[in-house]
Amino acid sequence: MAHPLSVAINTQAGAAVYSKTALRLYDFWVHGLSNHYLWHCPTVQLQALYQQHSTNNHLEVGAGTGYFLKQVTFNRLKPRIVLMDLNTNTLEVVSKAIAHYQPAGVVNDILSVHQPVLPLFDSIAFNYVWHCLPANANKEQAFTHLAQFLKPDGVLFGATLLGKDIKLNPFAKGLMALYNQKGIFGNQDDSYDALESALAANFSRYEIRQVGTAAIFTAWK
Numbered sequence: 001m002a003h004p005l006s007v008a009i010n011t012q013a014g015a016a017v018y019s020k021t022a023l024r025l026y027d028f029w030v031h032g033l034s035n036h037y038l039w040h041c042p043t044v045q046l047q048a049l050y051q052q053h054s055t056n057n058h059l060e061v062g063a064g065t066g067y068f069l070k071q072v073t074f075n076r077l078k079p080r081i082v083l084m085d086l087n088t089n090t091l092e093v094v095s096k097a098i099a100h101y102q103p104a105g106v107v108n109d110i111l112s113v114h115q116p117v118l119p120l121f122d123s124i125a126f127n128y129v130w131h132c133l134p135a136n137a138n139k140e141q142a143f144t145h146l147a148q149f150l151k152p153d154g155v156l157f158g159a160t161l162l163g164k165d166i167k168l169n170p171f172a173k174g175l176m177a178l179y180n181q182k183g184i185f186g187n188q189d190d191s192y193d194a195l196e197s198a199l200a201a202n203f204s205r206y207e208i209r210q211v212g213t214a215a216i217f218t219a220w221k
């Protein structure tokens with residue numbers, strides 16, 4: 001039974017929007033247009049981040065369309081790749097797209113108190129997921145869970161769109177407000193400082209670089 005004072009957290013909204021149709025439009029809208037014209041974080045910066053840090057023992061949390069994962073050159077024919085998402089559409093789409101790697105799929109809410117037990121990973125990507133988690137949740141918990149999946153010398157990397165203390169053009173501002181209203185984003189309180197404190201609470205070393213509205217991060221245990 002839920003604690004009488006607990007607040008119901010709906011983590012579904014940040015994942016439910018990714019229907020098969022939405023996923024067909026996603027790469028064009030997000031990585032083709034929005035990154036450049038709304039968030040001012042060129043997609044090539046995220047591609048470079050993936051290529052630099054992905055290893056042959058990789059966990060992809062928040063799989064989406066697998067846009068970046070598909071472009072990474074692994075230096076083993078059969079890297080171990082595990083896809084994790086709350087939404088099964090994304091697991092299906094990405095599993096097909098990178099079928100040659102025979103990825104495993106895990107349905108999991110990264111904020112749930114019940115996290116699966118998995119052999120640990122050398123790299124974990126958590127890209128454009130933190131801003132989808134609900135604003136009224138303890139979002140720091142996501143990093144606690146991610147750290148638990150990481151080997152002692154492994155690396156966590158990704159980016160998130162900040163929603164607080166940032167400058168946006170009027171269209172981007174309106175769209176971000178709408179996404180927050182619909183629960184697609186939950187980043188209204190996500191400042192650079194909030195991200196930094198979440199990383200500092202869970203990792204001994206981290207780097208954050210702000211590019212436009214995006215905070216690109218890398219963290220080590």
Ligand SMILES: C[S@@+](CC[C@H](N)C(=O)[O-])C[C@H]1O[C@@H](n2cnc3c(N)ncnc32)[C@H](O)[C@@H]1O
Binds near residue numbers: 063085108128132
């Ligand atoms: C904006 S997409 C990012 C996709 C991809 N990482 C990228 O960079 O293009 C967010 C992804 O996170 C997933 N997601 C949202 N909330 C989640 C949660 N609580 N637990 C696990 N995955 C979640 C969504 O289903 C979706 O696949």
